[in-house]
Structure formats: structure tokens, C-alpha cells
Amino acid sequence: AAHEQLRMVADRDPLTTLANRRALPEVFRAVQPVGALLLFFDLDRFKALNDRHGHLAGDRCLRDFAGALRDSFRPDDYVIRYGGDEFLIVARGLDRASALARIGDLSVRVRRTRHDLPPYDFSVGIAELLADGHPEAALRVADAEMYRAKVIK
Numbered sequence: 001a002a003h004e005q006l007r008m009v010a011d012r013d014p015l016t017t018l019a020n021r022r023a024l025p026e027v028f029r030a031v032q033p034v035g036a037l038l039l040f041f042d043l044d045r046f047k048a049l050n051d052r053h054g055h056l057a058g059d060r061c062l063r064d065f066a067g068a069l070r071d072s073f074r075p076d077d078y079v080i081r082y083g084g085d086e087f088l089i090v091a092r093g094l095d096r097a098s099a100l101a102r103i104g105d106l107s108v109r110v111r112r113t114r115h116d117l118p119p120y121d122f123s124v125g126i127a128e129l130l131a132d133g134h135p136e137a138a139l140r141v142a143d144a145e146m147y148r149a150k151v152i153k
Helices: 002-010 022-031 048-053 055-072 094-110 135-152
Strands: 035-043 080-085 088-093 122-129
Touching: 022 080, 022 088, 022 094, 035 048, 035 135, 048 055, 055 080, 055 088, 055 094, 080 135, 094 122, 122 135
Parallel strands: none
Antiparallel strands: 035 088, 035 122, 080 088
């Protein structure tokens, strides 16, 4: 029991309480038999936000974004803080059109007027992990798509 509790603590991000990237092998094992959609998010100009408003404001934005992701996606979707200001959704049975609708909902959530947070935005890339596909390859595609979206902005 103590070992399991220690593993659970190690697989959680203390700032956002989301799973962290150490949990990915288990997540990918769970979805690989049926496939999933991967959505790779990155906060835009996050370093500048930290530099201008301070790291406490940056931490509040990260917690806010984590909550907005949880609220915008389904309870059984995996929401992961990949690292820094990068987040990953692993969603079984979610098609691209539904994912885009959820991203639209997420955009509304993060753009709502808040006086306690500096404004921030995000970029996202989407890739499909086919059943019995290669998770790392799909993750690379989602990451590359996110960077393409960031360049367009």
C-alpha cells in the first residue's frame, strides 16, 4: 500500500494535481488496444508572462489552465501536465470534430474576464493514435502540429 501511494505521488504534478509525464506509459498501455486522440497544448509566450508578471502569476495561470482542461474534456479523458507549460489530453473514442468543439469551449474558458490572472492563450496540435499504434510517434505528430499552430499565430 505504501509503495502504491508513493507511486501515485510520483505520478502527480504537485502544482496542478494532474498526472505528470511519468504516468504516460500506463496511460498509453490503457488506450493502445483501441487507440485514442492526442491533443498537445502549449501556453503561448509563457516565459514572457512569467518575466512580466512573476512566477506566482505564472503558477496561477498553469493551475487555471489545468482546471479549464479538466472542465472542457470528459471525466475519463487523461489530462496530463507534460512539463513546464505543456499539457496533453489522451482521449479514447473522441473524434476530431468533437475535439475541436472542446477546444473551442476551452478557448472561451481561458479568455473569460479574470482580474486575478494576466491574459494568456494556448496553441494545440492533434494526432491520432491508432489501435496498436506507436504512442511516441503519435506524440511527436501532435507536438509538431502544436508548433505549426503556434507559428501561424
